[in-house]
Amino acid sequence: MGATSFSTVDAAQRGALLEIAVIAIETRLAGPAGTSPPGLADLPPRLALAGSSFVSLHSPSGLRGCCGTLEPSRALAVDVWRNAQASAFADPRFAPLAVDEWRDLAQLEIALLSGFERLDVQSEAELLQVLVPAVDGLVLGWQGRRATFLPKVWQQVDDPRDFVARLKEKAGWARDFWARDMAVLRYRTECVAIERPASHGRSH
Numbered sequence: 001m002g003a004t005s006f007s008t009v010d011a012a013q014r015g016a017l018l019e020i021a022v023i024a025i026e027t028r029l030a031g032p033a034g035t036s037p038p039g040l041a042d043l044p045p046r047l048a049l050a051g052s053s054f055v056s057l058h059s060p061s062g063l064r065g066c067c068g069t070l071e072p073s074r075a076l077a078v079d080v081w082r083n084a085q086a087s088a089f090a091d092p093r094f095a096p097l098a099v100d101e102w103r104d105l106a107q108l109e110i111a112l113l114s115g116f117e118r119l120d121v122q123s124e125a126e127l128l129q130v131l132v133p134a135v136d137g138l139v140l141g142w143q144g145r146r147a148t149f150l151p152k153v154w155q156q157v158d159d160p161r162d163f164v165a166r167l168k169e170k171a172g173w174a175r176d177f178w179a180r181d182m183a184v185l186r187y188r189t190e191c192v193a194i195e196r197p198a199s200h201g202r203s204h
Contacts, residue, residue: 009112013044014192017110020077021055021084022197025108028085029099037081051076052113054150054189055083057097060106065091070113070139070148080110102198109193111150113137119184124164127184131160140167141183147171151189 009017020038027035040048053076054068067086069079088097097105116139121127131138134155139148147170149163157163165175194200 009046009190009192013046016043016047017077017080017112018108018192018194018197019200020080021108021110022194022200024081024084025088025097025102025197028089029097029102035085037078040075040077043077047077048075050074051079053079053083054111054113055080055087056107056109056111056152057087057105058107058109059101059104064101064105065094065097067091068111068113070146072113076112084108105197107193107195108197109152109191111152111189111191114188114190116185116187119186121184122180124178127164128160131163131186133160133163135188136186137189138164138167139183139185139187140164140171141185142171142173142179142181145171145173146183152191 023038024035050072052069052072054066056066057064065087067090068083072079074082088102090096119127119130121130135151137149137151139146141147147167149167149170153166154163157166168175168177
């Protein structure tokens with residue numbers, strides 16, 4: 001099923017999600033105990049609905065972790081909690097986040113995924129014609145393998161062709177690979193971020 005749209009998340013809900021992500025990381029830094037997701041009863045009701053998110057951590061020198069989910073299989077609040085901990089401690093590209101790194105972290109960002117739109121394209125050329133740069137996130141899937149780029153990745157590429165080519169490389173395919181039965185999905189995100197997140201934690 002497609003992701004639940006959270007395009008109308010209000011200021012209070014945004015603040016609650018950011019607090020959830022910060023606490024998820026700080027409780028894990030403090031030790032393995034007490035790392036259960038928050039109870040849903042005291043949160044805004046919307047955050048108890050199923051939703052999909054990605055959580056990105058940025059150090060002063062660049063990306064420090066990014067993990068997320070495409071399919072809405074759990075409450076959005078729980079999804080953000082789990083993805084915050086995964087980004088900090090389980091992203092295979094990085095060592096687990098240390099306390100000193102957390103204190104120096106420049107930004108924590110949460111991207112909330114909209115619903116998926118399946119694109120009925122028969123070639124890469126058709127895909128390039130309909131992609132909206134700086135707006136669309138993209139999922140490519142073929143024979144059990146799938147990869148995605150969030151809309152923010154547009155900031156790191158030259159043009160739509162480069163965006164698609166790099167996504168294919170991420171999936172393990174050649175830059176010029178294409179299959180007529182490839183699954184092509186696009187989505188939008190709503191992002192909310194906090195600068196120097198350690199200064200907003202419970203221990204500060």
